[in-house]
Amino acid sequence: MIRLLLLDIYVFIIALLLGSFFNVVAIRLLKKESIAFPPSHCPHCKHKLSVFDLIPVFSYLFLKGKCRYCNVRISPLYPFGELLTAASIFVVYKFVGFEFELIPALILTVLLVISVLTDIHEQLILDIVTLPMLGVLLISRIFIGSEPFWFYLAGGVVGFVLLLVIAIASRGGMGGGDIKLYAAIGVALGPWLTVMSLVLASFAGAVVGGILLLTGVVKRKQPIAFGPFIFIGTIAAYLFGSDIWHWYTSFW
Structure with a gap:
């Protein structure tokens, strides 16, 4: 039971991280930019984001929806994309199984x-x-x-x-x-x-x-x-x- 719970938590965390990546994929492909370079940065001030700025959902909540460096508001679509990815992958995984x-x-x-x-x-x-x-x-x-x-x-x-x-x-x-x-x-x-x-x-x-x-x-x-x-x-x-x-x- 505990092993199954840990597995569920692991899948959900991985899905959250994937959601953060899919946000980048969506935005950069729309702009016809590389999804790999440059590294993640604030779209307003262009400052490179640290690891603590990129924790899915939690960084957005901790920073109160604003960039740490220029204080410009971050779009709520970022945590939305992360949660949508995590929830949908987790639900599909639970229904289909391995x-x-x-x-x-x-x-x-x-x-x-x-x-x-x-x-x-x-x-x-x-x-x-x-x-x-x-x-x-x-x-x-x-x-x-x-x-x-x-x-x-x-x-x-x-x-x-x-x-x-x-x-x-x-x-x-x-x-x-x-x-x-x-x-x-x-x-x-x-x-x-x-x-x-x-x-x-x-x-x-x-x-x-x-x-x-x-x-x-x-x-x-x-x-x-x-x-x-x-x-x-x-x-x-x-x-x-x-x-x-x-x-x-x-x-x-």
């Missing part, structure tokens, strides 16, 4: 997290992240999965075609990044859960979007990042797809 399926599950989770971060920052989902991860997912599905490879390949086609049709019908309301992202999601989930993922994402987007409109946070026709809702729909479909389907069909 099975081979954990490999495509974590690849998908990392892709979704980085996509959420870039989409929130600039409303962009980057091909430089999605396409390599799509390739890795395809390779993993050759060897790992409860269904034959063609099933997951079909999922990728379904995800791509569905989003392409929506993009055409909405006349640009859905970007090319979303289309390619759903191709990767389809490879990870297969066709049926991919459709469920899109339905859940659309439902979550409609609910949250409606609330934001009613409260005046956003204005009508103001674009909203869809990445966070894709994340919600995909994780829910992957982890709870069968339960959701059984619950839904119980009303028939």
